[in-house]
Amino acid sequence: MDSKIHSTRNRIASIVQFVITTVIFLFFMFPFYMVVLNSFKSKRDIVKTPLAWGGKRGFTLDNYAEAFQKMNFLHVLGNSFIVTCTSVALIILFSSMCAYIFVRRNWKINKILYALMLFSMVIPFQVVMIPLISIYGGMFGMLNHRPTLIFMHVGFSMAMAVFMYYGFIRGSIPISLEEAAEIDGASRARTFFTIVLPLLKPTTATLIILYALALWNDYLLPSLILTGKELYTIPIATKLFQGAYGNSMDLLMAALVMAIIPVIILYLALQKYIIAGVVAGAVKS
Numbered sequence: 306m307d308s309k310i311h312s313t314r315n316r317i318a319s320i321v322q323f324v325i326t327t328v329i330f331l332f333f334m335f336p337f338y339m340v341v342l343n344s345f346k347s348k349r350d351i352v353k354t355p356l357a358w359g360g361k362r363g364f365t366l367d368n369y370a371e372a373f374q375k376m377n378f379l380h381v382l383g384n385s386f387i388v389t390c391t392s393v394a395l396i397i398l399f400s401s402m403c404a405y406i407f408v409r410r411n412w413k414i415n416k417i418l419y420a421l422m423l424f425s426m427v428i429p430f431q432v433v434m435i436p437l438i439s440i441y442g443g444m445f446g447m448l449n450h451r452p453t454l455i456f457m458h459v460g461f462s463m464a465m466a467v468f469m470y471y472g473f474i475r476g477s478i479p480i481s482l483e484e485a486a487e488i489d490g491a492s493r494a495r496t497f498f499t500i501v502l503p504l505l506k507p508t509t510a511t512l513i514i515l516y517a518l519a520l521w522n523d524y525l526l527p528s529l530i531l532t533g534k535e536l537y538t539i540p541i542a543t544k545l546f547q548g549a550y551g552n553s554m555d556l557l558m559a560a561l562v563m564a565i566i567p568v569i570i571l572y573l574a575l576q577k578y579i580i581a582g583v584v585a586g587a588v589k590s
Contacts, residue, residue: 344368344558351554368559376542376560382567385538388451388527389520392458396516397509399459400466405497407467408474409483419471422464430461430526438529454530458520466512473508474501510575521568539564 343351345364350357372378407415437457442448478501486496524540531537543564546557 340558340561343554344562346555348553348555351558368555369563372546372556372559372563375556376539376545378542378560378563380535381537381539381542384451384536385521386567388454388458388538389517392455392462392520393513393516395455395459396462396466397512400463400512401470401502401505401509402497403463404467404470404474405501407471409480419467422467426464426468434525434529441530448530449532449536451531451536454527457526457530458523461526462516462519466516469508469512470505473505478504514572514575517571518568522564 339355342358343355345366345368347365347368407419438448441453447453482500483496486500487493491499522540523538524544527538528541528544531541539560543557543560546553546560
């Protein structure tokens with residue numbers, strides 16, 4: 306009798322959990338659904354019947370063709386790829402090496418630097434935004450340069466990446482592997498790049514996803530740094546469809562769909578590593 310009651314309770318709990326999860330999923334997916342749906346409709350149909358399937362002309366691809374041309378999509382797509390890929394690659398390289406030194410070298414200066422990195426994670430970007438632009442723009446004249454934006458992306462992103470690599474190296478990579486490599490004559494650099502770095506793949510994949518999403522969709526920092534249209538990234542280019550006297554909602558929806566397709570492809574390619582990387586990156590004593 307008790308086993309039947311327990312089984313019934315578990316079944317009810319599973320159903321409730323499924324319903325709650327489904328509701329939350331639909332709640333978060335609804336805006337994405339609206340963007341995709343309305344990207345195939347005219348501006349008038351979006352305003353009059355935003356929830357309807359198709360408008361008077363049905364589904365149309367004219368929005369995509371016009372948005373593709375007006376925002377010079379291939380050019381801004383290339384700019385976004387250069388900024389995102391270069392920034393993520395440098396973040397992965399520098400943060401993994403930094404975390405490796407922090408873990409394997411028990412120096413006091415390393416403990417101080419690691420603590421400062423953790424402290425920097427709680428400082429909002431808006432706090433340093435104005436001084437940063439004043440220094441790099443007013444004093445050094447380094448605004449409107451792609452390397453400046455990449456440099457700032459790397460600087461602002463290092464702390465979180467070092468934190469995750471630190472936990473993974475400390476808890477999941479035995480030092481005996483490195484000692485064996487050193488006995489065989491491998492240098493410290495060769496040991497890191499041939500043994501340690503490949504073992505960091507779960508955390509690396511997770512960081513690639515997180516930072517690719519963040520940097521690809523970042524609007525605030527690029528809009529402050531990049532003032533020339535030839536350097537615009539996709540988020541800045543989509544702003545062209547939002548004006549002071551009206552919005553081209555149809556073109557904006559199409560531009561947003563085109564902007565998120567590369568990120569979705571990247572996520573699907575690396576999704577199996579995300580949970581493993583987050584769990585493995587937790588700090589272990």
